Amino acid sequence: MWLDTGAASRTGEASGDPLWWWPHGDYYDGRSLTEVDVAATGPASPVPPGPARLPAPGEYYASPAPAGLIRDTPAGQPGDRFPGRFAGAIGDAALPSPDSLIAVIGRTPDAVKGAPTARTVTSIATARPPTCDNACWDRGVRDDAMMLVLSVVAGALIFPVLVFIGTATRLSAATREQRYAAMRLVGATPRQVSLVAAVESALAAAAGTPAGFALYAALRPRVAAVPLTGQRFFLSDLTLGVPQALVHAGTGGTGGGPAGPGPDAPALVACADLARTPMVGRCPAGAGVAAVDRYAFLGLESHPDWQWPAAGVGPDAVNRLPVQPVYVATDGSTPTMERVRRLLTVAYPHRQARTVGDFGTDLQQQLAGWRQLADVVLLTTLPIAGCSLAVSVVAGLSDRRRPFAILSLAGAPLRLLQTVVGLESALPLLEVSAAAIGTAFAASEMFLTSQMHYDLVLPDAAYCLLVSGGLAAALGIIGSTLPRLGRMTGPEAARNG
Structure with a gap:
């Protein structure tokens, strides 16, 4: 937020000596840099977060990423753009990401005031300005945009989980009903049956909650390294506080x-x-x-x-x-x-x-972030969807166990029954997949044409392989449930239903 100090919509003022402030952008080898030229007019000029003090003329502070870039690249390329000597590193608390390329450069007032967007400030921004203009240089995702992103991701993750829970519950419902009925026949009261059901659910939740937190702790470093917003996260950005933990527990x-x-x-x-x-x-x-x-x-x-x-x-x-x-x-x-x-x-x-x-660097970084986000959602939801598909097929077989058993007793071969189950599961899957792919291409074409004035480019072979692999995996999951049909169509199924 402190990078937005020069925004014209900021109204915060403080007593003290004004500070000349000029943020501007730069690039190196396809990577965008943010540089802030500052010039103090007195000893009481405000100090931005990160540097220990204001850099004097001929000094600069830099985040670890550009400091390493200056150190590792040949002389005469990026280093000479930062005049003087390196005064120190900008701390992590002032950086939106470990990959942030930010430098605070000390200048004289005469050197800064001639810049086209330079202005004097008496305080450093601690909140986002009401409106943003070309003077806003915070590369982080805005609160409303981040809320939209998180809402979409949460919906994409929660919906398949709910479907999986629903199908798994339906699969075990018949077995539980028979077990609870047997308990009632041997003399258990309704209260006792309810107590047994509640204890079973509580034990499952008690075992699943620590397992979930353990999985979160194991995956947190890997998730922090995924540039969902175009840059990596600090590990501390993915730390759960006590209230959050309680909520979760509940060319040239x-x-x-x-x-x-x-x-x-x-x-x-x-x-x-x-x-x-x-x-x-x-x-x-x-x-x-x-x-x-x-x-x-x-x-x-x-x-x-x-x-x-x-x-x-x-x-x-x-x-x-x-x-x-x-x-x-x-x-x-x-x-x-x-x-x-x-x-x-x-x-x-x-x-x-x-x-x-x-000219395409910033857009490419943003698009790369969206691709990373889509990949994370896909890699997370596909296993859940595969499990849901398997449970759904098995639940369907359990619901029709008696009709299939009668057909088997009437002479229908097992291979014919497996073919019927496979077709009635695979055909809707392929039809819905084709409709979803067509809808996605149509929506992408309309959005790119109307909003960004781009033409839709057909995806490459990697997309075709990904879609084909996903469909093949789904069909494989359906096929893996078919051997269960032979064990469910015995004579006892026809007698008991």
Whole structure:
């Protein structure tokens, strides 16, 4: 939350010396970094959580992840972007994740106040601002979004568990009824029968609750390592308190520079400069200056066949204008691009140098988190669903034990009965699976087209293998219950029902 200190919607004020605050983003090899440049105006300026003190000009504090990155990568790549010396590590209490790439950099007030979104603050944010804007840099999932995610996950996990409990209860109901009836016949009172049933349930719960907590303790380190929200969790984030426990027990271009004089005005590019970077288009023959569409030009898309219209000004007039985006062609290798990024960052400290791949980094991290979440839900629910399927088939066989026994006595071979049971179990499974897959593709297509303006790409072979493997496992579970049919269709079943 402290990273949102610069949000304009914050109203918290405190007495003390103002602190110049400028959060901004950076990238390294497809990973996003958050940097906060700070400059104290007096000894009473607020100190953000994590650093032991405010870094002086020429010092910086960094979380363990970027500190290790700076230490392990060659000089001239990420390290030179952080001026001065490393003053210390940012503590875990100030980090949303062990993977967080955060640095607090000490500057002079004159160096920070020229940044486009820099502002002075007198207190550090301890709560999320009412509204978030480009000054919010907390990469964590917002409370409402996290509640939605947890609600969906809880529903996806609880529903199959409830189905499993219901089918297991139905399977054992007939046996319990016969046992309780036998107890009544030998003289047990209704109260005694109820007491026996309550004790059985209590013993099962007493044995299952510690087993559940033991399983939680064993799996907690593994779950913490799963980046459900795009980054790993601290182990302490998955710690249950006493109230919770009680509840549970119950390729290569780099761009940088300022925007233009106006959002709708075309940008002017000297044709001599454009010729040195052919991947962003070309000038008409004989033209000295091209007028380019600023949004298409800033998109960092390779379009060498585009021809920009000529502008009615000369190269000398263009050279007197402020510098617009700077394009640098590289060989696409990570060391080269990061060295270029470092040079641009030093030359334009208040601007962001980005490669083509950086524009998709944040989205890819978010999508990777959703994929991890979906994988966890699938891996958790599939075993439960498989057990529920097996119990459901066995319960169905138990309910129709007498009809199957009569058919067997009438001459129906066991293989025919097994075929009937297999078909009536497998066909609905395949029909529902086909309908679910079709509905999922249709919903994905509508969402991607209407909300994100993407085209749906057919899944690769891994998806087909996963679906085929799941269906094969489900059919195998159905097949594993069929041998029980021979033991349930004896003559005694036809007599007793």
